[in-house]
Amino acid sequence: MDLRAYFLHPEIPPEGQLRRQRAFEPEGEVPRWQAFADEERLTMRRAALTPYTRLAQAATEYAKRHGKADEFHHAAYRALWEEGANLGDLNVLEGLAAGVGLDWADLRPRLEEREFDAELEAQHDEAMKFGIQGVPAFIIDDLFWFSGVQPIELFRRAAKRALEARQGEDASG
Numbered sequence: 063m064d065l066r067a068y069f070l071h072p073e074i075p076p077e078g079q080l081r082r083q084r085a086f087e088p089e090g091e092v093p094r095w096q097a098f099a100d101e102e103r104l105t106m107r108r109a110a111l112t113p114y115t116r117l118a119q120a121a122t123e124y125a126k127r128h129g130k131a132d133e134f135h136h137a138a139y140r141a142l143w144e145e146g147a148n149l150g151d152l153n154v155l156e157g158l159a160a161g162v163g164l165d166w167a168d169l170r171p172r173l174e175e176r177e178f179d180a181e182l183e184a185q186h187d188e189a190m191k192f193g194i195q196g197v198p199a200f201i202i203d204d205l206f207w208f209s210g211v212q213p214i215e216l217f218r219r220a221a222k223r224a225l226e227a228r229q230g231e232d233a234s235g
Contacts, residue, residue, distance in 0.1 A: 078111040078150050095211035102214060106143045113142065114150035120178035121155050124169050125162070133162040203227065 083089060092100075099106035118138050125134035137158045141147035147154045152170065159166045172178070189199060192207050199209035200217070203224040208216060 074112055074114045074150075076114045076116075076150060078113045078148055081108060081110055081112050098211050098213055104143075107146060109142060109146035109148075111146075111148055113148045116150075116179075116182065117152065117155055117173050118149040119182050120173050120176075121159060121164075121169060123178040123181055124172060125159075125164060128164060130162050130164055134158065134164065137162055 093108075096106060096108075122131060122134055122138070125131045138149055141154060141158060142149055149155070152173070155173070156166050156170070159169055192199075192201055194201075194207060194209055196209035198211075199207065200220075201207045202220045205224055205227055206220040208220070
């Protein structure tokens with residue numbers, strides 16, 4: 063099953079952007095995403111700064127090439143959502159890379175040379191093709207897409223329907 067996640071916010075400047083109160087997150091109320099996280103016993107704290115994520119995404123592409131994509135993604139997730147780390151900061155990325163066994167001396171110049179930009183732009187264009195405008199966003203087997211924080215049951219239903227569609231294809235093919 064093909065499950066892709068898009069987290070690109072190209073409008074964020076390299077220094078990051080102070081987080082603004084969102085209209086759908088009224089002051090003093092527990093936001094929907096926080097309620098879902100609490101229900102699943104996930105630690106999620108909204109950082110004061112929305113980071114510039116191009117560097118972290120590029121580092122993720124590097125990690126994919128070195129068989130460390132999941133480890134790096136999880137480390138970056140924890141750094142952002144549990145510690146409020148600025149994923150646009152090279153020092154933060156250096157620590158994350160080292161923590162999962164990536165060669166920072168090789169990775170840093172690739173980030174500075176913007177080696178992964180074409181790949182990231184292609185991923186962004188693909189997300190736009192699907193009409194995705196929010197993050198995180200998920201596409202399952204090019205059949206189902208949704209964005210934002212969603213209950214785990216939505217993921218389960220989408221995965222089940224994608225598997226059923228594949229089984230139908232296998233039976234008719």
